Amino acid sequence: MKETPDLPPAYRLVVLETVESTNTEAARRAREGAPDGTCIWAKAQTGGRGRRGREWVSPPGNLYFSLVLRPEAGPDKVGELGFVAALALRDALGTLVPPLTEVRFKWPNDILINGSKVAGILLESSATGRETVDWVVLGIGVNVESFPEDTEFPATSLAAAGSTDIGPADVLEAFGRCFLAWVNRWLDDGFGPVRASWLNYALGRGEPIEVRLEGETLTGTFEDIDDRGALVLRMAGEDRRVVTAGDVFPVRDSSAG
Ligand code: BTN
Numbered sequence: 001m002k003e004t005p006d007l008p009p010a011y012r013l014v015v016l017e018t019v020e021s022t023n024t025e026a027a028r029r030a031r032e033g034a035p036d037g038t039c040i041w042a043k044a045q046t047g048g049r050g051r052r053g054r055e056w057v058s059p060p061g062n063l064y065f066s067l068v069l070r071p072e073a074g075p076d077k078v079g080e081l082g083f084v085a086a087l088a089l090r091d092a093l094g095t096l097v098p099p100l101t102e103v104r105f106k107w108p109n110d111i112l113i114n115g116s117k118v119a120g121i122l123l124e125s126s127a128t129g130r131e132t133v134d135w136v137v138l139g140i141g142v143n144v145e146s147f148p149e150d151t152e153f154p155a156t157s158l159a160a161a162g163s164t165d166i167g168p169a170d171v172l173e174a175f176g177r178c179f180l181a182w183v184n185r186w187l188d189d190g191f192g193p194v195r196a197s198w199l200n201y202a203l204g205r206g207e208p209i210e211v212r213l214e215g216e217t218l219t220g221t222f223e224d225i226d227d228r229g230a231l232v233l234r235m236a237g238e239d240r241r242v243v244t245a246g247d248v249f250p251v252r253d254s255s256a257g
Contacts, residue, residue, distance in 0.1 A: 005173035011037045020047040023122055023139035026066035030135035038068040051122055061145030063168035069136040078125045078136050079229050080191045082109040083198045085121050085138055088182040092174035098162040106203045107231050107248050116156035118143050142171050208251040211243055
């Protein structure tokens, strides 16, 4: 188990014992001019944030980090980085979990191990209104040692999946390498190959799902993600809905024995 990750020179690592949220800290530093590749890693967070205003419980033992990125990309392309990061994390975890462990994605950016959530991604960016964003903060939380028991969607940790001899630094190191490879692919070839690779490992494609939005729940078949990463849901009567923010849950077939 490593104490400090050995990251490629493209990153500038900042190690903090405890911070409110690495995303908040990274955004503050980005506004002050922190360069592309700045990586804020905290051993614990007191106010970790998840998607859609939720709390991300952040005790010591798990991985919490946020990258400052300054891509030459418009605000409409920023969301693609969540899929780029998910693919990198899948590759990284693949090197750390026992053989035959299933690592998959749940839209938009969750990483699942054997069907339970092991990691989440929170993307934030500078206010729009310009052609390219000034900065993007890519925040990632990975349940390495422990996981919350009281979540709507079941959670797990790397330790629970059998990887008991790895720590947060090992995961960050593996991610750092894989992320460079996927970001370069995205910069060179665009979202097409990222989208195709992500769909290969997506949970529930072609199956009935429930999508919980603010104040509305949709049920339909998970058909696709579009060329910006939005979820395409086929509803009854061949109607399609394109969803940009929500929580996906598989719908179990109640007629099955
Ligand atoms: C989600 O699945 O809801 C996204 C969770 C993102 C959590 C990470 S932990 C590091 C970074 N700092 C935060 O406050 N949130 C992200």
